[in-house]
Amino acid sequence: MSTFEQFNLPKSLQKAMDDLGFQNPTPIQQKSFSVIMSGRDMMGIAQTGTGKTFAYLLPLFKLYKFTPTETPKIVILVPTRELVVQVVEEVEKLTKYMSVRTLGIYGGVNINTQKTSVYEGIDVLVGTPGRVMDLALDNVIRFDETQKLVIDEFDEMLNLGFRPQITSILAMMKPKRQNILFSATMTDEVDEMLEDYFDFPEEVTLAASGTPLEKIAQSVYSVPNFNTKINLLKQLLNQDESMERILVFVNNKKIADMLHERIDADFSEQFGVIHSNKSQNYRLNTMAEFQQGNLRGIITTDVMARGLDISNISHVINFEMPELPEQYIHRIGRTGRADATGIAISFVTPREEEMKIEAEMLMNQEIDTMDLPEDIEISTQLIGPEKEKEKVKFLMKKPKISDSGAFHEKSAKNKKVNLGGPGKTKKKTGSVNRNLLREQNKKRNKKK
Structure with missing residues (x-):
């Protein structure tokens, strides 16, 4: 059985792995290691729970060299706040004996506090696409020194509608970098993004998309x-x-x-x-x-x-x-x-x-x-929601037609006009419909 020692990790990284008690790499960790070490772009296809986080962190930290810069050398994008917190924790465990400054950022918290943290200097940035883009647009985060970009849960990012933010972040980065992408499934949208923004990433597949876990x-x-x-x-x-x-x-x-x-x-x-x-x-x-x-x-x-x-x-x-x-x-x-x-x-x-x-x-x-x-x-x-079908039927009922073929007028007391409030209607008591008012103003202006 293979062990992490075959990766020839630096002593500081191996010591952290020993502290964690990990001895044997998972299949995705074995398959990804040499590809990431080569510097080529990679697209990893693996189910959840297969050890994807360490699959990219281990080779990245073997390649890592400290330089006195204030902007992130490694940027990791993930779809949720919880995942930001989790990845930051994993990074901190692995870099326990290394000089690495890590920061996690996400929406829903005070952006000014995060700006202060960025100004203190970071080596590894973990964040959700929305907040990373916000801080980059404010010129708080710069990608001058970014050499490695990781996008984890790529398909889920696109499902959640993060494509505009991801493409904006990519546009701000220098083209000379290594892209490491992980996805549980290969969707059409993932394929489109790969074709448009990445240079023929090498695909590392652990299992066919959609294969259930046997246990x-x-x-x-x-x-x-x-x-x-x-x-x-x-x-x-x-x-x-x-x-x-x-x-x-x-x-x-x-x-x-x-x-x-x-x-x-x-x-x-x-x-x-x-x-x-x-x-x-x-x-x-x-x-x-x-x-x-x-x-x-x-x-x-x-x-x-x-x-x-x-x-x-x-x-x-x-x-x-x-x-x-x-x-x-x-x-x-x-x-x-x-x-x-x-x-x-x-x-x-x-x-x-x-x-x-x-x-x-x-x-x-x-x-x-x-x-x-x-x-x-x-x-x-x-x-x-279970009554929706009944509602649809009700809404699709045809209006009653009189013997003369004309639609029945509502009785005066039931005439209502929407005054623009959400879900609010008021009885028509001399108030004028806003659209009608605009039309009347246009006619007056033409006469003038």
């Missing part, structure tokens, strides 16, 4: 609606004691908060909730509580599905099926990491059936369907 037992429950899903989740939590470290995924912030409120009623203070509307301190504290075993689980959006190193997840529950099949892979990949096995359970309503089939097609594998427990309470109460 994860996957199953599906067919459930009629949201409220029945809640009943099922509560029953599983009550009856299955092995569900001790759980991630529950939903598709948006509103559902996350709603589900947390309903679950907390029966399992008080056992679950945290994380999404992009929560403050940075709240999110980090919740993750810390979960890591320390003070929480049984976290209810979250896909912000937790990528890159974050959360250990010993026993179960992943897709309370809602993700809209992209690739995201299903990233979600279930939070469990079954390293040498552990994991369990992934998905709750699927009829309107989510197509999403399930797309995930199965991507994996080339059918997910086992489980029978609903006989004593589960089947709810008939629908929530907002």
Whole structure:
């Protein structure tokens, strides 16, 4: 079995690895090392949980040479605040015996504090694209000395709409640099970016895109609606004691908060909730509580599905099926990491059936369907999104037509005009429609 000693790391770096207790590199670390050391651009395709962070950090710090500059020599872009914090921690562990100044920056905190930190001098910058671009446009961050650019979770960056920020940052950098890119999937948008902005990066592939982790037992429950899903989740939590470290995924912030409120009623203070509307301190504290075993689980959006190193997840529950099949892979990949096995359970309503089939097609594998427990309470109460079809039908009703073929006029008391406020209407009581007023003014001006 190969060990890190084959990499001939500098003593300071090897000592840090010894302190961490790491002896054997993962496959992606082995495959990436020589490519990055060669100085060529690289595109690494690897699933979450495969050791990607050390795959680029180890060769970068073997190549690293201290120079007395104030601008970053290494820039690492990641999609989320949590991932910034995590990568900074990994860098600090590896550079424990080296002279390296590391700074993590992200949105949602005071930008002036971050500006002060930048002015103190940095060697390694880790940040989200938005905040890095903000500080670069303000001429606070300069890329004069940047030799290495790492973009981690490249496909997720593009999914989140960061393409304009990434292209702006690339435009500010000198062309002579090494680009190291990591992505879990090769999407069309990733391909376009590679073609437009990078020089034929060497591809290092660990596994075919969409291949599920073999150590994860996957199953599906067919459930009629949201409220029945809640009943099922509560029953599983009550009856299955092995569900001790759980991630529950939903598709948006509103559902996350709603589900947390309903679950907390029966399992008080056992679950945290994380999404992009929560403050940075709240999110980090919740993750810390979960890591320390003070929480049984976290209810979250896909912000937790990528890159974050959360250990010993026993179960992943897709309370809602993700809209992209690739995201299903990233979600279930939070469990079954390293040498552990994991369990992934998905709750699927009829309107989510197509999403399930797309995930199965991507994996080339059918997910086992489980029978609903006989004593589960089947709810008939629908929530907002489940009523959408009814709303659409209502909105598409044709207006009534009179015998003469003309549309019926609304009665005077029902005539309303929108005065521009969101969702607000007022009865028409002498107020004039703004558009009509503009037209009248135009006519007056023409007469003049």
